[in-house]
Amino acid sequence: MSLELVCPAGTPSSLREAVDAGAHAVYCGFRDETNARNFPGLNFSRKELEEAIAYAHERGAKVLVAINTFAQAGRMALWEQAVDDAASMGADALILADLGVADYAARKHPGQRLHLSVQASASSPEAIGFYVREFGVKRVVLPRVLTLPEIAALNAEIDCETEVFVFGGLCVMAEGRCLLSSYATGKSPNMNGVCSPPSHVAYSEREGGEMVSRLGEFTINTFAAGEKAGYPTLCKGRFEAGGRKLYVFEDPTSLNAVDMLGEFAKAGVTALKIEGRQRSKAYVRKVVSDFRRAVDALESGEAAHTSLASLSEGTQETEGVYRKTWR
Amino acid sequence: MALSLPERLPGFVGRLPAPPPGLLRPVFQQLIAGMLRRHPEMFERLGEYGRRRFLIDPVDLPVIFIMRPDAERPLLTPHRRGEAVVWEAAVRGPLPKLISMVNGEEDGDALFFSRDIVIEGDTEAVLALRNAIDDAGIDLVEETEALLGPFAGVLAALRKRAVPLLEAAARIAGAARAAAGRAHDKAGAHDGAGEDGGRGAEGAS
Incomplete structure (x- = not known):
């Protein structure tokens, strides 16, 4: 079985682009707080998702529906409706994070394939085993905090498939548990589906071409004229510490693990995930087709390096924690 | 239709005298009205953000544009560079880059990372506009051709x-x-x- 390429779609046209570019599966979400990419102008209405699933299925691709925020007390109906609708539309899998939502989906739709979102941040055999045992989860999307040897060791101990991120925005915190955005704006990917919500982001140009990015009351960065920029997230901010201005947590950079696909296969990984539901169809077209070529090349015993730096945050790439060179 | 465009227009273009905005206004109004007819889903996707006034600033042209992509009363008006205009959200960049982004040939975030595109004001509205345009599959050449009949x-x-x-x-x-x-x-x-x-x-x- 070859590696499955799981690709992002923020809009119906991106989904069609991903399928046409060779995605084995596409993940997407409804236009509300039930999915962790709840940005303005993105996501799918019920009718759009129905049409998108038909489009993908006609071409042999799967559609995975992300319902991966944490349901709020008293508003559970929104998440339950999303589960019911996605299941009735024929979604190939639901990507869930919340225990209550997983429980509802498993009881109400026992035949529905369930994946565990990276937002659940399950990274130990015990945690993953719980979701497999209690809800019949078939696949877990691993947090981007595990090294390649750790992923191999984990796969040897669990009874479900694993999916790892191979390209795109690099979340350096434990997903689902990061409170930085919430601290700065009151809104988070975990509860509202938005990290650094654009309603709280402001950019301004200074004389001389300097660009200042702000999130709420915090200055995230000041980019010199012509200096490559990154997203306005606190984890990629440049701050003054110990008398120096530096990226305290992480540089603006994107993950690109295209040279590690063979190692992921050997480590027992089933699926490769490309990040970027908030990106354009131009990004989807380029990244998906390059990675599909790399997956096919791997199968035929060839190597296929691809540099996608021009599409990367800060136009820089990294293999992140997979090859951890620090402690 | 993929266009082969330079990174930015030659500098002299920006120094040319701006055509009288009064003459251009009906043309651009027709352009946005035509887009509404051909891409109603884009205006629907924009929702409330369609009522914002966007400044579209092709930095290598002597003109700027104010756009309100409102399904009820769409507006696209050219103005001379330097003219006082009211806007809530702004997108600035070389014309070829703006066209590539609208036509779905280049990624908006990548153009932001490389500093080709600058955004100001209501970031949420800019993001909504970009996402709605990207989904609509706009082709500015086809739009203009439709306008010309x-x-x-x-x-x-x-x-x-x-x-x-x-x-x-x-x-x-x-x-x-x-x-x-x-x-x-x-x-x-x-x-x-x-x-x-x-x-x-x-x-x-």
């Missing part, structure tokens, strides 16, 4: 000539800049200007 053939012929001309002009301008840079270096000056020295030639309105 029977005269679309003339545009196609002009385009065939104009694109190579613009590319040639950009190459000449680039070579001239490089030659000027070499002369400058020979004179012993070191100001750190590289290949990117041409960016940001014009300021905003």
Whole structure:
């Protein structure tokens, strides 16, 4: 079985682009707080998702529906409706994070394939085993905090498939548990589906071409004229510490693990995930087709390096924690 | 239709006198009305953000645009650069980059990372506009041809000539800049200007 390429779609046209570019599966979400990419102008209405699933299925691709925020007390109906609708539309899998939502989906739709979102941040055999045992989860999307040897060791101990991120925005915190955005704006990917919500982001140009990015009351960065920029997230901010201005947590950079696909296969990984539901169809077209070529090349015993730096945050790439060179 | 465009228009274009906005206004109004007819889903996807006034600033042109992509009362008006205009969200960048982004050929975030595109004001509205346009599959050439109706053939012929001309002009301008840079270096000056020295030639309105 070859590696499955799981690709992002923020809009119906991106989904069609991903399928046409060779995605084995596409993940997407409804236009509300039930999915962790709840940005303005993105996501799918019920009718759009129905049409998108038909489009993908006609071409042999799967559609995975992300319902991966944490349901709020008293508003559970929104998440339950999303589960019911996605299941009735024929979604190939639901990507869930919340225990209550997983429980509802498993009881109400026992035949529905369930994946565990990276937002659940399950990274130990015990945690993953719980979701497999209690809800019949078939696949877990691993947090981007595990090294390649750790992923191999984990796969040897669990009874479900694993999916790892191979390209795109690099979340350096434990997903689902990061409170930085919430601290700065009151809104988070975990509860509202938005990290650094654009309603709280402001950019301004200074004389001389300097660009200042702000999130709420915090200055995230000041980019010199012509200096490559990154997203306005606190984890990629440049701050003054110990008398120096530096990226305290992480540089603006994107993950690109295209040279590690063979190692992921050997480590027992089933699926490769490309990040970027908030990106354009131009990004989807380029990244998906390059990675599909790399997956096919791997199968035929060839190597296929691809540099996608021009599409990367800060136009820089990294293999992140997979090859951890620090402690 | 994929267009082969230079990185930015030659500098002289921005220094040309702006055509009288009054003459252009009906043309652009027709353009956005046509887009509403052909892409209603884009306006629907924009929702409440369609009522914002967007400043579209092609930094290499002598004109700027105010757009309100409101399904009820769409508006697209050209203005002379420097003219006082009211806006809530702004997108600035070289015209070829703006066209590539609208046509779905280049990624908006990548253009932001590379600093080709600058956004200001209501970030949420800009994001909504970008996502809605990206989904709609707008092709500005087709939109303009639809606007021209029977005269679309003339545009196609002009385009065939104009694109190579613009590319040639950009190459000449680039070579001239490089030659000027070499002369400058020979004179012993070191100001750190590289290949990117041409960016940001014009300021905003």
